[in-house]
Amino acid sequence: MMKYILGVDLGGTNVKIGISDYSFKLYKFFTVSVQEFATPCKGIFYIQKLLQELGRYKFSVLGFGFPGLVNYKKGFINYLVNIKGWEDVAWAKQLKRKLRMPVFLDNDVNVAALAEYYLGRGKGSKNMLMITLGTGVGGGLILNGKIYRGSSFSAGEIGHFPLGLTGPKCNCGGIACLESYIGNKKLISQINSPSFYSRSKLLTEIHKKKGKLSLEDITLAGRKADSVAVQFWEEVAFKLGQIIVGVINLLDLDRVIIGGGIGKSGKLLLQPLRKFVKNRAMKIQAENVKIFNAGLGNKAGVQGASILAYFGLKNKQI
Incomplete structure (x- = not known):
């Protein structure tokens, strides 16, 4: 049975x-x-x-x-x-x-x-970081083929790595956390500011038509080579990349998987992220790691x- x-x-x-x-x-x-x-x-x-x-x-x-x-x-x-x-x-x-x-x-x-490691883009990896980009920024670590949970079962909080000594206050109570820069709420607020979308004729037209821009709109505009949209994803990649480089240098990972809603931006995020990691991580670690979008949706x-x-x-x- x-x-x-x-x-x-x-x-x-x-x-x-x-x-x-x-x-x-x-x-x-x-x-x-x-x-x-x-x-x-x-x-x-x-x-x-x-x-x-x-x-x-x-x-x-x-x-x-x-x-x-x-x-x-x-x-x-x-x-x-x-x-x-x-x-x-x-x-x-x-x-x-x-x-x-x-x-x-x-x-x-x-x-x-676990799913990506056994069934998705993590197959064949030994040391992997899974990052989910959405309302929050979450992380899951697999080291030597097993989930690394830490001493209090709270490892992987990559969204709460600080990007500086000063910056916006995060929901966790911290200052300048990665999540407070690239979490959905922050990004949606940013793209709907006139100071952002007014720099692009295409985005201005979309905003006028819909009343509010979504991250999917920015992705579609980026695929049409809109310079403001392309730069937006490059800036997200720069912020995320700073944290990924630190984790790669520390743990010598061979795989990083990007999932969640923001990960649907595809190559617009992935290409500048790969470039940043290659240029900023230590040489051996940079050559060893592969960065992919999640495969299981x-x-x-x-x-x-x-x-x-x-x-x-x-x-x-x-």
Whole structure:
């Protein structure tokens, strides 16, 4: 009898859910509102209901990716970013008691990194950094083939590397964090300032027509060789590149994967980023590392959660 894994990727606005087999082939993928997980109790109720609805699949294990600080070993959620009411939750213990099924969880970027490492652009890598660029800037590290979680299970917070001694205050309480420069909120505000878009005839026309510019608009303009749009992505690459160079020099990575919404800018971000890293990282490290856009899209989270659950079921540390 074929056994299945339920993978769940909790996001700020929706929850992605996937059904995989033990070879990580994805049989079903769908999204639901994050309101189904507005509280831990609601989340447990939804999972119970979902498993009943999916009764024809014989699930053996559940895997979750959560956007926040997670204790992987204890299956414990310390807190979630942008989702209130999820502080100090013994999620694995509570769900296992209700379902009588093994449950594994980790940070959402860690599980996305797992998916890219085993199934995507990270295949063949040994030491890899996964970066997600969106509302926040997240990082997941795989060193010597295993997720590096750190002493308090909070490693990978690349979005909170400072870019200087002074600068904007970040949501984390820090100053001049990378996220406060290239997080979605900051970039959307920047591109909708008249001082930005008025320098481009194309962007001015788009803004007049739509009332508000999106990052997709900047990408499309860049692909039409609009100089203001091209320069915008170069500046994002410069800021991101400074942090990546430091991590590469420190850890001697062989792969960096760029995912998330901003990563959809493609070569407009990737080409100047590669150039910056090549010119600024130490020679041997620069020659060894490869930088790619993520390959699995919005399914990476559920696929990574399934991989996490599978290896957890087999008692294999990853």
